[in-house]
Each structure stands twice: as structure tokens, then as C-alpha cells.
Amino acid sequence: MRRPADLRRYLSRHRYFAPALLWPLAGILLWLALDAFMASRLQDEKAEAMAAATEQAATRSRSYAAQLLRTIQQIDQLTLSLKLDWEASGAQLDLEQQQERGLYPRSAMLYASIIDRHGDSVSSTLAAFGDASFAGDEFFHYHRTHPDNGLTINKPVKGKRINRQVVRFSRRIDADGEFDGVALVSVEPAYLTTFHDERSLRDGDFISVQLPDGTLLANTEDHAAVRRSYVEAPSFGPTEGTVLEPASKFFDREARIVAWKKLSEYPLVSMAAISETNALAGWQRVAESYRNIMSMATLGIAAFSLTGMLLTARLSWRRQREEVVRQIFRTATEAAQEGFYTMRPLYGRDGKIVDFVYEDCNEHGAALLGTDVRSLRGKRLSQTLDESYRKEIFDLYLHAMETGYYEDEFRVPKISPLRASWVNRRYVRAGDGLAVTLRDISKSKEHELALSRVANTDALTSLPNRHWLGAFLPDALERAARQHRTLAVMFIDLDNFKNINDSLGHEAGDMLLKAAARRLREVVRAADHVVRLGGDEFTIVLEGPHGTEDVARVARQVVRTISAPYELGGVAGQHVNASIGISMFPADGADGDTLLRHADIAMYAAKAAGKGRFEFYQPHLSDSLFLRLAKEHALREAIDKDQFVVHYQPRVSTRAGRLNSLEALVRWHHPERGMIGPDDFIGLAEDTGLIVRLGELVIDNVCAQLAEWGRRGLGPVPVSVNVSGIQLREGGLSAFIAAALARHRIDPRLLEVELTESSVIDKGRATAHELSALRELGIKLSVDDFGTGYSSLAQLQQLDVDVLKVDRAFTSAVGKSEEGAVLFRAIVSMADALDISVVAEGVETREQLHALQSLDCDEVQGYLVSKALPAHEVPSLIARRYLFPASATA
Known part of the structure; x- marks a missing residue:
């Protein structure tokens, strides 16, 4: 039996091999998680399929309603034209002749007629088929007894001349205030549906138009209307809606998603139906593919678990050796006040360095990055740096790998994980990697910066001033040129600022400048710079923007945030706009003075274009600016x-x-x-x-x-x-x-x-x-x-x-x-x-x-x-x- 001390030594010696036993358990958990995920996804896919079908039915219904509305409006206009032309012609209208002249549509499914006060057809586009009497028809009786001159839509009946079902649209004709007949337009049901694309309908789907009481007027497939229609006439509630109707409501016992929309101007309802079978057809194929995936995943997980066990056992002995080396390094560095790191380069397929890995560090170094040694070890450099300055640090690492040494003082951005404001950084190539040393110099720099802050800060807005910009721009341009990056200078002028000063006083003007400064700082990134030049003029310097579109995005945000209302001196709802001129390095100038001058010219072009907008500098602006202003005025x-x-x-x-x-x-x-x-x-x-x-x-x-x-x-x-x-x-x-x-x-x-x-x-x-x-x-x-x-x-x-x-x-x-x-x-x-x-x-x-x-x-x-x-x-x-x-x- 092992003594406690021996057991502790045994477990410590073999603790690296324990993870190998976790692979079978991980495989089982992974399979269960995948199975649960697949089941959840199938439910989601089914819900999405039904939701998509519901939206498709609603879209079809609305689309058909819009098309149907235009058709009924044309028929309505046609009946009104018949009525007016008949009354204007003194009851001498020849519809067959007018149709030959193209005044009425040559549709094989639309027929126009004039019926006199006795119910006889006196003129029709179907004159060749002989006269007909409508005296006994319900619609004729209605118009004779009701003085309503509006359009009437009647239930489908068999036509008197064509021996086919037609839907009648009629309007009363008067003469001297007395009933003088009826203007009648008859259409075959297919006329109301032929303009809809039936190719998008699958077997079991249909499009129809009905009266509010459920009477069917037309269906996209008349031969299937009975088979697919409701057992009982449906009722329609709101203006439009969608519902999943059970199979028992249809003659063919097929459940359907039904969408309807009532026409705003006429007593008609457009209806679109998609069978549940069609709605879930794609989902059924997805379910089958999911089952196949689960079968393949089961075999893959088994192989994955076995491979993991073998690889873990093989790597365990390497970890044990590395731990000995780390213990030696940690003993030498933990007492130091600097952060020490060993960085191993990672190479791509082309043999070039693509990243660096933290192989080890001391506790002080990990604390500088806001973490601990165990969490930092093994991380990539790219995982610990913000994208905005990742390339700059990476390029310095490459420079140190090439030259063997690099050292400088570095102001830490706010988005950096480093727990310091300023650091002294030193990179030394050691073998195939880098030895990195970071030393916190924040306190000494704080005193130095406090002195320069007074000389470089605007007293009213606390923004950098013109003096600061004059010192900053040359360095920024040199840095941009060295790194082959762009730089943008935005010249901002507050439109109508003088009106605020004149109407509310200089105190309100100062309040406006402070508020505008705060808004500008909120718009830009921490790595960018907002400067007050003086008066109501500001400058924003964007370092390394990704093209003009990136700059335009910032400019749009500035215009939008500045135009929001202000409360000044207790008076709410005060408005100003921002006119912005933009120049880009190196395209618009190689030095700060030129960039500022060109941005100023572009700003005046923005004012000339209507204010409250931005313009990029163009060479022709200097010449065309004054001409443009004159034309606009x-x-x-x-x-x-x-x-x-x-x-x-x-x-x-x-x-x-x-x-x-x-x-x-x-x-x-x-x-x-x-x-x-x-x-x-x-x-x-x-x-x-x-x-x-x-x-x-x-x-x-x-x-x-x-x-x-x-x-x-x-x-x-x-x-x-x-x-x-x-x-x-x-x-x-x-x-x-x-x-x-x-x-x-x-x-x-x-x-x-x-x-x-x-x-x-x-x-x-x-x-x-x-x-x-x-x-x-x-x-x-x-x-x-x-x-x-x-x-x-x-x-x-x-x-x-x-x-x-x-x-x-x-x-x-x-x-x-x-x-x-x-x-x-x-x-x-x-x-x-x-x-x-x-x-x-x-x-x-x-x-x-x-x-x-x-x-x-x-x-x-x-x-x-x-x-x-x-x-x-x-x-x-x-x-x-x-x-x-x-x-x-x-």
C-alpha cells in the first residue's frame, strides 16, 4: 500500500496523462449535444418553413389584391365610360364599331353591353351572337329599383350568349333623372386571375377571389376549385390576415395556410392558399439530410475520441519537460519590476511570419496585460491586441526579428489591455524567438505631459488646440508615409453659429461649442483626434482610415450628431448644422498646411451645396466654388x-x-x-x-x-x-x-x-x-x-x-x-x-x-x-x- 507522500508524488508525476481519459467522455457529451442540436434545428427549420410559407401566402394575397384592384378599377372605369358615352351619344352608341377602333379591349374574356330600360341588349361587343333579354335578371331588377349610380358586382352566372360562367359588373344609366338602362361589363372568371403567375403555384396551392360572404368568383384552376375549396364558405374578419386551416375544412382533406386581403375600394376578398405538404416539402428533405449527418457524425466522433487519446498521451511527456524550463525562468524573473515575455513566431505556408505566441512570461508581465501567467501562456499576439493598432505592433516585432533589437517609449491606447499609460518597450531577438521587456513609466510621463497639456489645450472645450495640431500633424504624416497608410483631415464649421450668438448671447454660444465638442469626441475612435481651431471651427484627424468610404461614414455621423437639437440657456430645440471639408493624405497634399487649406476649400464647397453636408477636396473646387455659389444664390x-x-x-x-x-x-x-x-x-x-x-x-x-x-x-x-x-x-x-x-x-x-x-x-x-x-x-x-x-x-x-x-x-x-x-x-x-x-x-x-x-x-x-x-x-x-x-x- 502506497504511503500518502508516495501517492502525492505519483499523482503529480502522472497528472499530465489524466486528460487522455477525458476524450471518451467528451465524445459521448459531444454526440449528445449534437443530437440535441440537430433536434432543435429540425424544430427551428420546421417553424421557419411554416413562417416562410405564411409570409409567402400573405405576399401572394397582397400582390393579387393589388393586381385585382387595378383590374376592377379598369372595369369600373369602363362601365363609367359606357354610361357616359351612352348618355352623351343620345343612346346611339355602337360598341362593336368602337371595339374595332380599339376604344375597348379586345379580350376574349371581357364583354361590354348596353341594356335599355326594358332589359334588352341594344349594343354589345358580342353583337354577332344575337340580342338577349336581361329583364328577369336580379342585377337588372336591382338597378331599376335603386337609384345608386355606383358599380355593382354580381355573383357568377352562365352567360346568355357564350354559355360559360361570367361575373357581371354593372352600373345604372339615367336619362332626365329616370332609369334608362344598365351599362354592363361581363368577364369570365379566368379574366380575374390570368395576370397572376400560376407557375409559382404548386399542386395543392391556389389563388382565388371571393365576395365577403364567401361566394367564389374566380380560382386560378377552375377545374380544381371544387376539390380544393372550402366545405363551408369561409368568413373574413379584419382587413387582412393569415391562418392555418385544418384539413377538415377542405373537400380534398388537405391542410392549408390561407391568407386573405380585402380590397379597399370594392367588396372583394383576395385569397392565397399554400398546402401544408408543399410548405414542409423542403423541411422533409432537410430532416433526411440531418439523419444522414448524425450517422456520419457518430463514426467521426468515435474516431476523433480515439485519436485525441493517442495525441494527448504523446504530448504529456513534452509538457512535463517544458514545466521544468518554466520553473527555472520564473525563478529568475519574478523578482524583477519589468514584464518579461518570450515570444515564438508562427510561420505561414510561404515561410513568412504570420503571428507570435506567448510561450512564457513572469507574473508582473501577465499583470500588465490584466491576466495571469496560465491564461496568457499559449495565446497569440493577435488575440491580445485591438485591430486598430495590431499591425503596428506586429511590424515592430518583425523589425526586431530582422535587426535583432528595438526599443522606444510607447503611449498605450485606451483600448489596449496593458495596465499602464506609458511603457518603455524593448524587443531583443533570442534564438528563433523574441525576448520582450515592458517597463511602466507612467508616473514620469504624467508630469511631463501635464506641462505640455496647458500649452496645447483649448481652455473652453478642453480639446487640443491649433498649436497642438501644428506639432502633431508632421509626426502623424511621417508615420502614415512610413507605414504606407492614409490620413484624413476633416475641416468642420458650425452653420448658423453666429445666429445663436446674436440671438441668445455669447454664453449660449460657449455652451453650444462645449456641447459640439463632446459630440465630436463621441463620434470618433479613441485613436483619432478632435481639435478646436478657434471660433466655431473644428478639425478631426483620422489616422489609417480604410478608404474614402470609411471617412465618409464618419462624416455622416458628425453631420447627424451635430444637427441634433440643443438646449442652450434654458431654451430647448436650438439647431445648428455642420459643413465639412475633407482632404486625404497623400492624394490631396504632402504636408499639414496644404491638407488644412484644401479641407477648408472643400468645406466651403459643402456650404455652397446646401450646408449640413460634407465634400471631399477636388482640384477644380478652388475655381468652381465661386461660380457654384452664384448659381445657387x-x-x-x-x-x-x-x-x-x-x-x-x-x-x-x-x-x-x-x-x-x-x-x-x-x-x-x-x-x-x-x-x-x-x-x-x-x-x-x-x-x-x-x-x-x-x-x-x-x-x-x-x-x-x-x-x-x-x-x-x-x-x-x-x-x-x-x-x-x-x-x-x-x-x-x-x-x-x-x-x-x-x-x-x-x-x-x-x-x-x-x-x-x-x-x-x-x-x-x-x-x-x-x-x-x-x-x-x-x-x-x-x-x-x-x-x-x-x-x-x-x-x-x-x-x-x-x-x-x-x-x-x-x-x-x-x-x-x-x-x-x-x-x-x-x-x-x-x-x-x-x-x-x-x-x-x-x-x-x-x-x-x-x-x-x-x-x-x-x-x-x-x-x-x-x-x-x-x-x-x-x-x-x-x-x-x-x-x-x-x-x-x-
């Missing part, structure tokens, strides 16, 4: 004095030449230069932010003009206005338009908004909100100059717009080459499939018009029809029924 004054007028250019039907709408085009009536076109000032307005005020002037001008034409009894002609992407991103556009429409009592359908391609594709939250708000107002959206920006035919289906205005470059190519005609035909075909109207811009010749007529283009605009006219010439244009010159349709 003139434009701002023109907006203040409303020196702008609006001209109107017509858009007409391609085949009939009938006026459909007008486009509002702004002109600057300059008091000295005369009439100036938009190409000369719109760009400047967007760059300076003045486009928002200018756009509001144009919108209000157009609404006032529409109101005047309405008072004069001119026919209602919609007008489109161009809107910049900046107006959308700034927010408030939809609210301004809504107020202007209400103020001038204008129907929203008389106003159309033209957008650039980039605005429609922009996924920003503010833009998306504004576009949605404009649609809710009932305003149509159109894409201007399609094909010249970011869109393509492949992206056309993603553009949620009503009108597509094709750029004049495509129009000019139509009559010149077959390729141009083919491309334009492709645009028309895709737009027609997406229910988007196509307008050809820049039509100037009869040949172009004839080519566009053959391509079924909806509308044309250009000098062949008319140039943009001042408002007083538009009434004569509206009075003309057809706008094509006589020779244009020959």
Missing part, C-alpha cells in the same frame, strides 16, 4: 420669388389620336436671360436640396391650373408631374400632394406622378412609404425615360407602376432597324402582360407613328403631336377631339 432667389412657369405637353392615344393626358414641364422665367429649360437648373436644384421646394411649387401650380380648367368647364384631363428621388427620400411628398389636392378640390385621379427608374427600384424605407402613400391617395405612378437607367426587361415585372414611358432613344430606333422594332415589341408585350400602359416619347415623324401603331403601343408623345405649350394655349388643345395632323394617319 440665383436659383434660391428664383424659388423665393416664384419665377417659374409650367408648360404642358399632350399624350395621345396611338391609334385614335385622342388626348389622354398632359405632362407638366417646368421652365425658369429668368428676368435677364429669359426662358431657361429644365436641363440648366434641375441638376443644381437636386445637388443643393432645393428640388424639394421647387417640386412643391410645380405641384401647387398644376393643381391650381386643374382647378381653373374645371371652373371653365373644360373636360377633365389628367396631368403628370415629374418627381425627384430626393423628394421621395426626404419624406412628406405624399402629405404635401394630399393637402394640395384638398386645397384646390382636385380629384386624385387627375394627377399622375412620373418617377425615375432609380426611384422605383429604390428599396429605402422612406421611398417605399411615399410610393405606398401615393397609391393610397389614388394617384397613378409612371416610370419616365425607361431604358436609360437601372431597369431592364428582366426587371420590368418588379416595377409596381401604371405607366411606362419609353425613352426617345428606343422610339427613334423603331423605324430605323428591325432590331429596334423587336426590342420595342418586347417591351410592349411584357408591359401588356403586367397591365402597364406604354407611352413612346420623342415621336417626331409619321414613320415612327405608323411603326408604333403596328406595335400596339398605347400612347405617344412628341413634337409630331405638339410641343410643350403654355397654360393659356391648352384649352384649344383640349377642345380638339383628335390631335394628329391630317397627314400623320394617312
